[in-house]
Amino acid sequence: MLPSSFRACLALATYVLFAFPGSVVAVKHENFKTCEQSGFCTRNRAYADKATASGSSWTSPYNLDPKTISIKNGLLTGKLLKTVEGGSETVRLPLTISFLESGVARVTVDEEKRQKGEIELRHGSPARKERYNGVQDWAIVGGLTVDTKVSGAAEQGESKTVVQYGPKKTFKAVVKHAPFSIDFLRDDEPQIKFNTRGFLNMEHWRAKIDREPKEGEPAPPEPIEDESTWWEESFGGNTDSKPKGPESLGLDITFPGYEHVYGVPEHAGPMSLKETRGGSGAYEQPYRLYNSDVFEYEMDTPMTLYGAIPLMQAHRKDSTVGVFWLNAAETWIDIVKTKTSSNPLSLGIGGTTDTQTHWFSESGLLDVFVFLGPAPQDIIKRYSELTGYSQLPQQFALGYHQCRWNYVTDEDVKDVDRKFDKHSIPYDVIWLDIEYTEGKKYFTWDKDNFPNPIGMQKQLDSHGRKLVIIVDPHIKNEGNYPVVDALKSQNFGINNKENSIFEGWCWPGSSYWIDAFNPSALAWWKSLFAYANFPGTTPSTFLWNDMNEPSVFNGPETTMPKDNLHFGNWEHRDVHNVNGLTFVNATYEALLARDDPKHPRRPFVLTRSFYAGSQRMGAMWTGDNLASWDHLEASIPMLLNQNIAGFSFSGADVGGFFGNPSKELLTRWYQAGAFYPFFRGHAHIDSRRREPYLAGSPYVEPITQALRLRYSLLPAWYTALHTASTTGEPAMRPMWYVHPSDEAGFALDDQFYVGDTGLLVKPVLKEGATTVDMYLPPSPGTVYYDYFNYETYTGAGKTVQLDAPLAGHTPVLMRGGHILARKERPRKSSALMKWDPYTLVIALDNNLSARGSLYVDDGESFEFQKGAYIHRRFRFYPSDEASPAMSSLFLRSEVDTSQDTKEAKAFLKTMKDVRVEKIVIIGAPEAWESKTEVSVREDGQKEKTVSLMWRRGDGKRANWAVVRDPGVGVGKGWQVEF
Numbered sequence: 001m002l003p004s005s006f007r008a009c010l011a012l013a014t015y016v017l018f019a020f021p022g023s024v025v026a027v028k029h030e031n032f033k034t035c036e037q038s039g040f041c042t043r044n045r046a047y048a049d050k051a052t053a054s055g056s057s058w059t060s061p062y063n064l065d066p067k068t069i070s071i072k073n074g075l076l077t078g079k080l081l082k083t084v085e086g087g088s089e090t091v092r093l094p095l096t097i098s099f100l101e102s103g104v105a106r107v108t109v110d111e112e113k114r115q116k117g118e119i120e121l122r123h124g125s126p127a128r129k130e131r132y133n134g135v136q137d138w139a140i141v142g143g144l145t146v147d148t149k150v151s152g153a154a155e156q157g158e159s160k161t162v163v164q165y166g167p168k169k170t171f172k173a174v175v176k177h178a179p180f181s182i183d184f185l186r187d188d189e190p191q192i193k194f195n196t197r198g199f200l201n202m203e204h205w206r207a208k209i210d211r212e213p214k215e216g217e218p219a220p221p222e223p224i225e226d227e228s229t230w231w232e233e234s235f236g237g238n239t240d241s242k243p244k245g246p247e248s249l250g251l252d253i254t255f256p257g258y259e260h261v262y263g264v265p266e267h268a269g270p271m272s273l274k275e276t277r278g279g280s281g282a283y284e285q286p287y288r289l290y291n292s293d294v295f296e297y298e299m300d301t302p303m304t305l306y307g308a309i310p311l312m313q314a315h316r317k318d319s320t321v322g323v324f325w326l327n328a329a330e331t332w333i334d335i336v337k338t339k340t341s342s343n344p345l346s347l348g349i350g351g352t353t354d355t356q357t358h359w360f361s362e363s364g365l366l367d368v369f370v371f372l373g374p375a376p377q378d379i380i381k382r383y384s385e386l387t388g389y390s391q392l393p394q395q396f397a398l399g400y401h402q403c404r405w406n407y408v409t410d411e412d413v414k415d416v417d418r419k420f421d422k423h424s425i426p427y428d429v430i431w432l433d434i435e436y437t438e439g440k441k442y443f444t445w446d447k448d449n450f451p452n453p454i455g456m457q458k459q460l461d462s463h464g465r466k467l468v469i470i471v472d473p474h475i476k477n478e479g480n481y482p483v484v485d486a487l488k489s490q491n492f493g494i495n496n497k498e499n500s501i502f503e504g505w506c507w508p509g510s511s512y513w514i515d516a517f518n519p520s521a522l523a524w525w526k527s528l529f530a531y532a533n534f535p536g537t538t539p540s541t542f543l544w545n546d547m548n549e550p551s552v553f554n555g556p557e558t559t560m561p562k563d564n565l566h567f568g569n570w571e572h573r574d575v576h577n578v579n580g581l582t583f584v585n586a587t588y589e590a591l592l593a594r595d596d597p598k599h600p601r602r603p604f605v606l607t608r609s610f611y612a613g614s615q616r617m618g619a620m621w622t623g624d625n626l627a628s629w630d631h632l633e634a635s636i637p638m639l640l641n642q643n644i645a646g647f648s649f650s651g652a653d654v655g656g657f658f659g660n661p662s663k664e665l666l667t668r669w670y671q672a673g674a675f676y677p678f679f680r681g682h683a684h685i686d687s688r689r690r691e692p693y694l695a696g697s698p699y700v701e702p703i704t705q706a707l708r709l710r711y712s713l714l715p716a717w718y719t720a721l722h723t724a725s726t727t728g729e730p731a732m733r734p735m736w737y738v739h740p741s742d743e744a745g746f747a748l749d750d751q752f753y754v755g756d757t758g759l760l761v762k763p764v765l766k767e768g769a770t771t772v773d774m775y776l777p778p779s780p781g782t783v784y785y786d787y788f789n790y791e792t793y794t795g796a797g798k799t800v801q802l803d804a805p806l807a808g809h810t811p812v813l814m815r816g817g818h819i820l821a822r823k824e825r826p827r828k829s830s831a832l833m834k835w836d837p838y839t840l841v842i843a844l845d846n847n848l849s850a851r852g853s854l855y856v857d858d859g860e861s862f863e864f865q866k867g868a869y870i871h872r873r874f875r876f877y878p879s880d881e882a883s884p885a886m887s888s889l890f891l892r893s894e895v896d897t898s899q900d901t902k903e904a905k906a907f908l909k910t911m912k913d914v915r916v917e918k919i920v921i922i923g924a925p926e927a928w929e930s931k932t933e934v935s936v937r938e939d940g941q942k943e944k945t946v947s948l949m950w951r952r953g954d955g956k957r958a959n960w961a962v963v964r965d966p967g968v969g970v971g972k973g974w975q976v977e978f
Contacts, residue, residue: 026296026297026298026626027294027295027296027297027298027303031236031557031558032292032294032303032304032557032558033235033557034285035285035286035288035332037235038330038332039228039229039230039233039246040203040229040246040248040330040360040362041286041332041360042229043203043226043229043246043248044199044201044248044250044332044358044360045286045334045358046226047199047201047250048197048199048250048252048334048358051197051198051199052197058198059179059198060179060180060181060195060198060199060200061082061083061084061085061179062080062081062082062093062179062180062195062200062202063080063081063083063177063178063179063180064078064079064080064081064095064175064176064177064178064180065078065079065080065081065177066078066158066161066177069156069161071150071151071152071153071161071163072151073146073148073150073151074098074099074100074146074147074148074149074150074151075096075097075098075099075146076095076096076097076099076161076163076173076175077094077095077096077097078094078095079092079093079094079095079112080092080093080094080095080109080180081093082202082204084204085224085225086224091111091112091113091202091204092111092112092113093109093110093111093112093202094109094110094111094112094115095107095108095109096108097163097173097175097182098144098146099146099147099150099163099165099166099173100143100144100145100146100147101145101146101147102143102145102382102385103165103166103167103171103372103382104143104369104370104371104382104386105165105171105173105184105369105370105372106144106367106368106369106370107182107194107366107367107368107370108365108366108367108368109202109249109365109366109367110131110133110365111131111202111204111205111247113204113205114129114130114131114205114244114247115130115131117129117130119205119244120207121243121244122208122231122241122242122243122244122245123241123243123497125241125243125244125497125563126499126565126569127243127244127497127563127565127569127570127571128568128569128570128571129244131247131363131364131365132328132329132363132364132365132570132571132574132575133364133365134568134570134574134575135326135327135328135364135367135575135578136326136367138328138578138581138582138585138611138613139326139328139386139387139578139581139611139612139613140326140386140387140613141386141387141388141613141616142385142386142388143382143385143386144386147165150163150164150165154172158177159176159177159178160174160175160176160177161174161175161177162174162175163175166186166372170186170187171184171185171186171372172184172185172186172188173185179195179198180195180200181193181194181195181196182194182195183196184321184370184372186321186372186373186374190256191255191256191319191321191372191373192253192254192255192314192321192323192370192372193253193254193256194251194252194253194368195251195252196252196254197252197254197356197358198252199250199251199252199358200250200251200252201248201249201250201251201360202249202366203246203247203248203249205244205245205247206245206246208230208231208245209223229246230242230245230246231245235556235557236556236557237556238555238556238561240556240561240562240563240573241497241563242563243497243563243571244363244571247362247363248360248361248362248363249327249360249361249363249364249365249366250358250359250360250361251358251359251360251366251368252356252357252358252359253323253356253357253358253359253368254354254355254356254357255314255321255354255355255356255357256352256354257316257352257353257354258314258315258316258319258321258353258354258355259316259337259353259355259746260272260314260315260316260355260736260746260747261273261312261313261314261315261335261355261357262312262313262314262315262641262644262734262736263309263311263312263313263322263641263644263645264287264289264308264309264310264311264312264333264641264645265307265308265309265638265641265642265645265647266304266305266306266307266308266309266610266622266623266638266641266642267287267301267302267303267304267305267638267641268297268298268299268300268301268303268305268622268634268638269299269300269301269302269634269637270300270637270747270749271637271640271641271734271747271749272746272747272749273287273312273335274302274335275335275336275337276302276333276334276335276336277334277335277336278336279336279337283301283302285301285302285303286302286332286333286334286335286358287302287332287333287334287335288302288303288304288330288331288332288333289304289308289310289330289331289332289333289577290304290308290330290331290557290576290577291304291305291306291307291308291549291559291576291577291579291580291609291610291611292304292305292306292549292557292558292559293306293547293549293551293558293559294306294558294623294624295623295624295658296624296626296658297623297624297625299630299631299633299634300634305622305623306549306580306608306609306610306622306623307580307608307609307610307611307614307620308331308577308610308611309610309611309612309642309645309646309647310324310325310326310327310331310359310612311323311324311325311383311612311645311646312324312325312333312357313371313376313379313644314355315376315736315740315746317740317741317743318374318740318741319373319374319740320373320374320375320376320378320379320740321370321371321372321373321374321379322370322371322373322379322383323368323369323370323371324368324369324371324383324386324387324612325359325361325367325368326365326367326368326369326612327361327364327365327366327367328364328574328575328576328577328578328579328611329361329362329363329364329573329574329575329576329577330361330362330573330576330577331359331360331361331362331577332359332360333357333358333359334357334358335355335356335357335358336355336356336357336358337353337354337355337356338353338354338356339351339352339353340352340353340354362562362573363571363573363574364574369383369386371383375740376644376736376737376740377727377729380644380646380727380728380729380730381727381728381729383646383728384646384727384728385728387612387613387615387616387646388613388615388616389615389616389646389724389725389726389727389728390615390616390646390647390648390649390721390724390725390728390731391602391615391616391617391618391619391649391725392602392721392722392725392864393602393604393618393619393649393721394601394602394604394859394860395714395718395830395831395834395859395860396428396429396464396465396466396604396829396830396831396859396860397428397429397604397619397649397678398677398679398714398717398718398721398830399426399427399428399429399679399710399711399714399829399830400426400427400428400429400679400680400681400707400710400711401427401428401429401430401431401468401678401679401680401681402416402420402427402429402430402431402680402681402691403430403431403433403468403653403680403681403682403683404431404433404681404682404683404684404685404687404689404690405433405434405435405682405683405684405685406432406433406434406435406436406685407430407431407432407436408435408449409449409450410449410450410451410452410453410455410456413430413432413456413460413467414456414459416430416691417430417459417460417463417465419691419693420691420692420693420828421463421828422693423692423693423700423704424704424826425692425693425703425704425707426707426708426711426826426827426828426829426830427465427707427828427829428464428465428466428829428830428831429465429466429467429468429542430460430465430466430467430468431467431468431469431470431544431680431682432467432468432469432470433470433685434470434472434507435449435685436449436450436469436470439476439478439508440476440507440508440509441476441478441481441483441508442471442472442475442476442483443471443483443528443533443534445535445536450536453536453537454536454538457538457540457541460540461538461540463828463829463831463832464828464829464830464831464832465540465829465831466540466541466542466604467538467540467541467542468541468542468543468544468604468606469537469541469542469543469544470543470544470545470546471543471544471545471587472506472507472545472546472547472548473513473514473516473545473547473548473550473583474504474506474507474508474511474512474513474547474550474551474552475487475493475508475511475512475513475514476508476509476510476511477503477508477509477510477511477512478508478510483528484512486524487512487514487521487524488501488512490520490521490524492514492515492518492520492521492524492525493512493513493514493515493521494512494513494514494515494560494564494565494566494572495515495564495565495566496561496563496564496565497561497563497564497565499565499569502560502561502564504552504553504554504555504560505552505553505554506547506551506552506553507547513550513552513560514583514586515566515567516579516582516583516585516586517566517567517568517570517575517582518566518567519567521567521586522585522586522589525586525587525589525590526586526589526590526593527593528590529543529587529590529591529593529594530593530594531594539595539601542591542603542604542605543587543590543591543603543604543605543606544605544606545580545583545584545587545605545606545607545608545609546608547608548579548580548583548584548607548608548609549579549580549608549609550579550580550583550609559576560572560576562576577611578611579609580607580608580609580610580611580614581609581610581611581613581614581617583607583609584605584607584609584610584614584617584618585617587603587605588603588605588617588618591603591604591605599861600861600862601860601861601862602860602861602862603617603618604618604619605617605618605619606618606619606620606621606678607619607620608620608621608623610647612645612646614647615646615647615648615649618649619649619650619651619677619678620642620647620649620650620651620678621650621651621652621653621678621680621682622635622638622639622650622651622652622653623657624653624657624658625652625653625656625657625658626656626657626658626659627655627656627657627658627659627660627661627665627666627687628656628659628661628665629665629765629766629767631652631656632656632665632668632669632672632765633750633765633766635652635672635676636672636749636750636751636752636763636765637749637750638652639651639652639676639677639732640730640732640734640749640752643677643730643731643732643733643734644730644734644737646728648677648720648721648724648730648731648732649677649678649721649724649731650676650677650678651673651676651677651678651679651680652673652676653680653681653682653683654669654670654672654673654676654679654680654681654682655669655670655681655682655683655690656669657682657683657684657687658684658687659684659687660687660688660690661690662767663695663696663699664699664767664768664806665767666690666695666699666703667695667699667702667703667806668763668764668765668806670692670702670703670706670707671702671703671706671763671764671809671810672763672764672765672810673706674706674707674709674710674810675710675732675752675754675761675763675810676732677717677720677721677731677732679710692704692707698806698807699806701807702806702807702808702809705809706809706810708826709809709810711823711826711827711830711833712822712823712824713754713759713820713822714822714823714830714833715820715821715822715823715838715854715856716754716755716757716759716820716821716822717731717754717755718855718856718859719755719757719821719853719854719855720754720755720756720757722855722871723755723756723855724755729755729756730755731754731755732752732753732754733752733753733754733755734748734749734752735748735751735752735753735775735777736748737753738753739777739779742777742778742797744775744777744778744797745775745777748775750762750763750765751774751775753815756818756852756853757814757818757820757852758814758815758816758817758818758820758843758852759787759812759813759814759815759818759820760774760784760812760813760814760815761810761811761812762774762802762810762811762812763810763811764804764810764811769804770803770804770805770806771801771802771803771804772801772802772804772811773799773800773801773802774799774800774801774802774811774813775798775799776793776794776795776796776797776798776799776800776813777795777797778795778796778797779795780795781845781846781847782794782795782815782816782817782845782846783795783815783816783845783846783923783958784813784814784815784816785813785814785816785843785922785923785958786802786812786813786814786957787809787812787813787814788809788812789957790922790953790957790958790960791955791956791957791958792923792953792956792957792958793813814841814843814922815843816843816844816845816846816850816923817843817844817845817849817850817851818843818850818851818852819840819841819842819843819850819851819852819853819874819875819876820840820841820852821838821839821840821841821852821854822838822839822841823836823837823838823839824839824918825837830859834859835913835914836914837914837915837916837917837918838854838914838915838916838917838970839916839917839918839919839920840852840874840891840916840918840919840920841920841922842874842876842891842919842920842921842922843922843923844876844921844922844923844924845923847878848876848877848878848923848925849876849877849878850874850875850876851873851874851875851876852873852874853871853872853873853874854870854871854872854874854970855869855870855871856869856870856871856911856970856971857869857870857907858907858910863903863907866901866903866904867900867901867903867904867907868901868903868904868906868907869904869907870907870908870911870970870971872893872894872970873893873894874891874892874893874894875890875891875892875894876890876891876892876921877890877892878890890975890976890977890978891919891975891976891978892973892974892975893968893972893973893974893975894973908971911969911970911971912969912971913969914969914970914971915967915968915969915970916966916968916969916970917964917965918962918963918964918965919962919963919966919976920960920961920962921960921961921962921963922958922960923958923959923960924950924958924959924960924961925959926959928948928950928959928961928978929950929952931948931950931978932947932948932949933945933946933947933948934946934948934963934966934976934977934978935976935977936966936967936968936974936975936976936977937974937975937976937977938967938968938969938972938973938974939972939973939974940972944967946963946964946965946966946967947963947964948961948962948963948978949961949962949964963976
């Protein structure tokens with residue numbers, strides 16, 4: 001047997017070897033479990049197969065005892081009774097259904113024996129006996145107020161209980177007692193069904209029976225169930241001791257009449273989730289949620305990746321519903337779609353499709369939130385009320401980020417900075433990977449290569465740029481390192497199953513991991529980021545948290561053993577998927593704590609691992625992608641699923657992390673990445689340098705155009721992220737979200753809208769392509785304009801071919817009826833644009849109307865929470881909307897009233913000279929041909945006239961007009977009359 005330290009070194013060497021892009025090996029499948037290699041996954045699938053094969057003879061062994069049912073103050077409580085096979089035992093499972101004021105229902109099932117601690121743990125384990133009930137403390141921040149008006153049943157009998165709830169009591173929960181199931185109805189139509197297929201399975205505690213016969217005693221009975229994975233399970237050289245025995249939970253959730261389901265990121269596959277059992281093109285494995293370090297991941301697979309958001313939305317024409325499975329343990333989801341026909345002779349024509357899902361987690365509570373819509377906006381709003389809204393980032397964070405593993409010296413950083421300026425390419429942030437540290441020890445600097453980090457940052461500061469450095473959760477185990485000394489001496493680390501500090505291997509070699517569940521460890525972590533404790537950092541230094549799944553090179557599935565112990569003696573199996581969130585939370589809190597509490601600034605933290613609620617704390621990216629066309633193509637559906645799951649501030653590494661992209665691929669990726677909410681170029685340590693200015697002609701020109709386009713649209717992006725931070729609505733919006741009636745768009749995942757700007761984007765995702773086919777939904781009378789040349793297209797439920805030469809722009813259309821704000825003066829960074837004037841772009845619809853908005857604040861502080869912001873609603877409309885062509889036309893800037901506070905007044909004072917310098921009207925009416933001026937009226941000022949220039953569009957291009965320098969302030973109310 002090799003010594004453990006040698007085995008760990010070998011694991012590290014093997015990991016690094018296969019991380020290099022020169023390796024012929026991509027993802028190492030043997031390092032990650034399939035369902036067949038996961039005991040609880042196999043058991044739950046087998047349970048479902050048994051129920052399905054039994055057909056009508058199958059009866060779920062779970063009944064709700066009607067004598068225990070109570071409905072009071074918004075809560076239905078009762079006891080589920082599970083009859084154990086063989087009839088030897090009845091297991092009591094407390095049930096609670098909470099009816100929330102928001103119209104959301106929550107179904108929770110616990111296990112009485114574990115809840116009361118009436119079980120025995122094996123191996124003398126110090127682990128907690130209860131099912132883990134703490135994920136709510138990390139994921140949920142609001143929205144749990146129950147509707148106390150729900151205090152009785154609309155119908156109650158021996159067989160079922162019916163509760164009306166929700167807005168105007170249009171929702172119903174039909175709870176059937178024996179066997180137990182729940183149908184959720186909206187307007188008396190079933191939308192979501194629990195346990196109608198009988199897959200509910202709560203693995204109760206039971207004592208391990210020694211099956212080895214003892215001398216002189218009768219042989220113990222043969223087990224009724226397969227116990228082979230109940231008591232221990234081995235994988236990758238590690239044995240999971242399972243001190244609590246089997247404790248998985250499963251439930252079938254059916255969406256009747258819904259063909260498409262979306263969400264449950266993170267997976268590298270289509271936005272509309274595929275079947276996993278049978279069906280054309282189905283996967284063979286369930287979708288897996290088990291945060292893992294999967295480098296060079298494959299495409300079109302349900303394999304787990306770095307993060308987990310167990311929110312699924314189902315959509316059909318004009319109706320969206322959803323479920324949120326609140327469980328942080330390893331989770332698998334099977335999906336099956338069944339088509340039913342109302343007429344047996346119709347051959348399936350005109351039938352409906354039910355999507356049947358089967359969810360199962362290894363441990364914890366059964367805890368499910370139910371959203372009945374009916375609109376997608378309703379789902380995301382209610383989900384965001386529960387888990388929090390996407391962070392409103394600092395303005396700089398929406399600019400371009402330049403990263404690689406690694407910039408090797410502080411002079412290297414300064415040289416890159418100068419070359420961006422030399423080539424007139426804007427950027428906002430440069431990043432340092434782990435090599436900036438001394439021997440991979442966080443909170444240190446390599447004194448030889450980064451002798452003057454403050455001087456380096458002063459150069460960046462001169463153009464308003466920032467620095468991001470990496471700090472991961474593994475702490476190097478080395479002598480004379482104060483950070484690890486404190487972690488060990490104060491018990492701030494994660495422990496192994498024996499409750500002593502866990503040692504594993506990661507980039508530094510032997511390492512320990514901070515336990516961010518521990519409040520004392522959190523307080524210590526915050527102290528490490530104080531400027532005095534982390535010399536070389538400044539207010540312009542921000543953070544990147546990687547490897548926080550957590551990644552453990554010599555651990556099972558490249559992560560931590562499941563029987564490790566966290567604060568409170570909860571097993572790692574219980575908290576695995578929320579672990580990354582707790583670490584980001586610690587870093588977020590640390591960045592808040594380092595500033596003057598009277599003047600806090602919004603932290604910027606990038607995370608690789610995430611869970612529901614991580615969106616509150618910063619940005620995420622899709623991890624270690626490859627420099628390949630299929631990874632570029634996959635980035636769009638991956639980010640769309642992130643956005644509809646409430647995590648708008650998301651992106652993918654431009655150019656691909658591993659490998660060397662062709663110059664065509666690099667160019668196309670910048671053109672696409674300019675429309676990611678989080679926009680970062682990144683590269684592996686063994687890849688060639690690929691800063692934008694190195695591409696050379698004819699590639700550097702379109703890359704620069706893409707970056708400048710991003711910067712010109714920063715006002716629109718900031719407004720979109722503000723919307724996400726207040727309503728939850730995604731910054732990247734799929735077609736079905738914007739056009740919920742158009743069935744042809746329900747599976748489209750290669751084009752999207754930017755917020756509510758009306759910008760419809762279709763990046764080039766195929767090698768050698770010089771055109772794209774963009775789908776326009778059947779919206780009668782809706783006109784689309786090419787964003788760059790104003791060519792017109794009509795929405796007619798068909799595709800239109802758009803030119804997309806490599807030397808051009810990403811194909812972008814602007815939907816008529818929208819107004820957006822942009823800034824047109826090229827600058828080196830977003831900070832230098834702060835006081836620049838705005839241009840309003842108005843794309844008129846066929847009724848000569850349009851609407852839009854602009855949100856502005858100081859871009860860095862929390863003063864907006866005290867009213868220090870400008871939120872303008874723009875409206876272009878005819879005075880007689882019944883006869884627009886015969887009426888006067890107006891553009892109004894309407895005030896969204898902020899708080900009347902000193903902060904609000906102070907901010908408006910700083911913005912008094914920031915004006916609208918130009919108004920562009922696309923689709924300008926013919927009647928303006930001879931018009932040369934318009935009337936402008938600003939609040940508190942006299943009416944004045946300014947010039948109007950009208951131009952006729954040639955060919956398919958729309959007429960357009962420009963009002964130059966209307967002289968109105970962005971912080972004031974005003975009106976332009978045409």
